[in-house]
Amino acid sequence: MPVATPEVYAEMIDRAKAGKFAYPAINVSSSQTLNAALQGFTEAGSDGILQISTGGAEYMSGPTIKDKVTGAAAFAAYAQEVAKNYPVTVALHTDHCPKDKLDSFVRPLLAISEERVARGELPLFQSHMWDGSAVPMEENLQIADELLARCAAANIILEIEVGVVGGEEDGVVGEINDKLYTTVEDGMRTAEVLGLGERGRYMTALTFGNVHGVYKPGHVKLRPAVLQEIQQAVGAKYGKESPFDLVFHGGSGSTPQEISDAVDFGVIKMNIDTDTQYAFTRPVVEHMFRNYDGVLKIDGEVGNKKQYDPRAWGKAAESGMAKRIVEACEQLRSAGTKMA
Ligand SMILES: O=C(CO)COP(=O)(O)O
Numbered sequence: 364m365p366v367a368t369p370e371v372y373a374e375m376i377d378r379a380k381a382g383k384f385a386y387p388a389i390n391v392s393s394s395q396t397l398n399a400a401l402q403g404f405t406e407a408g409s410d411g412i413l414q415i416s417t418g419g420a421e422y423m424s425g426p427t428i429k430d431k432v433t434g435a436a437a438f439a440a441y442a443q444e445v446a447k448n449y450p451v452t453v454a455l456h457t458d459h460c461p462k463d464k465l466d467s468f469v470r471p472l473l474a475i476s477e478e479r480v481a482r483g484e485l486p487l488f489q490s491h492m493w494d495g496s497a498v499p500m501e502e503n504l505q506i507a508d509e510l511l512a513r514c515a516a517a518n519i520i521l522e523i524e525v526g527v528v529g530g531e532e533d534g535v536v537g538e539i540n541d542k543l544y545t546t547v548e549d550g551m552r553t554a555e556v557l558g559l560g561e562r563g564r565y566m567t568a569l570t571f572g573n574v575h576g577v578y579k580p581g582h583v584k585l586r587p588a589v590l591q592e593i594q595q596a597v598g599a600k601y602g603k604e605s606p607f608d609l610v611f612h613g614g615s616g617s618t619p620q621e622i623s624d625a626v627d628f629g630v631i632k633m634n635i636d637t638d639t640q641y642a643f644t645r646p647v648v649e650h651m652f653r654n655y656d657g658v659l660k661i662d663g664e665v666g667n668k669k670q671y672d673p674r675a676w677g678k679a680a681e682s683g684m685a686k687r688i689v690e691a692c693e694q695l696r697s698a699g700t701k702m703a
């Protein structure tokens with residue numbers, strides 16, 4: 364199917380919210396991982412979201428070139444072409460963008476979409492994330508407010524983060540830190556400043572102990588009830604049930620029960636990277652060890668072209684990653700819900 368138009372993306376999210384399921388949002392950083400994600404969604408009969416991080420976009424532009432806008436545009440163009448041949452619908456999203464990268468990632472990408480929309484075309488991406496978790500709450504919301512206006516005018520959904528997602532790259536590791544749990548007051552303030560959709564649609568990553576990466580059990584405690592509490596408090600004030608469209612970061616390593624509870628409380632998008640990275644690489648390890656003599660040319664040996672051809676191990680990698688995505692679709696209850 365063609366990549367979701369803004370209208371189709373809005374419908375996808377509405378269906379998820381009404382049907383109490385969520386879409387896996389898979390981080391991709393190459394044509395292989397992108398194709399693997401499309402295959403996974405297809406095997407699950409689920410629509411889904413393909414997303415690219417700033418680091419993924421740099422990599423996709425060419426690891427020595429490291430141009431985020433080039434990489435993100437290449438990702439979107441590639442996805443537009445190949446997605447047509449799969450029987451599922453995907454939306455394209457950009458992942459965490461901190462303040463110091465807004466001018467080299469989200470803002471120039473928005474400018475490209477604004478030009479496209481002015482010419483009567485579709486935006487390049489269907490949604491972008493602004494990650495203001497490292498700046499004070501009021502500044503986070505003020506930047507969100509500016510970006511929301513631009514996104515809404517270009518028919519793009521904004522994702523924001525209120526609270527902090529932990530993990531190696533986020534500087535909150537190990538401890539069960541209060542910042543990892545969004546407060547009701549912060550949820551209230553978000554609705555006050557950004558409205559609840561009337562000024563533009565946005566998705567919210569409220570945090571409930573989420574961490575990026577996979578840590579040993581007991582390391583941090585996921586408390587999906589935090590989401591329920593905020594939804595109920597804000598919902599009561601504005602007379603809306605489950606007012607926020609929620610995003611679950613750090614999906615890897617979460618239990619089926621934690622995932623199910625979070626979806627019950629209004630999560631419509633769950634990001635997965637670490638587990639799908641592992642699922643992609645694991646079959647490659649197996650291939651290399653099993654075919655050790657064929658993939659290595661030592662001392663004038665010939666090796667086996669069929670075994671070192673990147674397509675040979677690439678197919679195994681992609682099918683491993685696709686299987687992990689099927690599992691995610693089942694846990695998120697999106698399996699079997701595809702529109703087309
Ligand atoms: O939240 C994520 C990307 O934004 C992914 O987190 P994991 O790597 O823990 O799955």
Ligand SMILES: O=C[C@H](O)COP(=O)(O)O
Binds near residue numbers: 459
């Ligand atoms: O933010 C978390 C995602 O896993 C992206 O990771 P990355 O920045 O290494 O591409």
Ligand SMILES: [Zn+2]
Binds near residue numbers: 496497524527533
């Ligand atoms: Zn963050």
Ligand SMILES: [Zn+2]
Binds near residue numbers: 528575612613
């Ligand atoms: Zn994340």
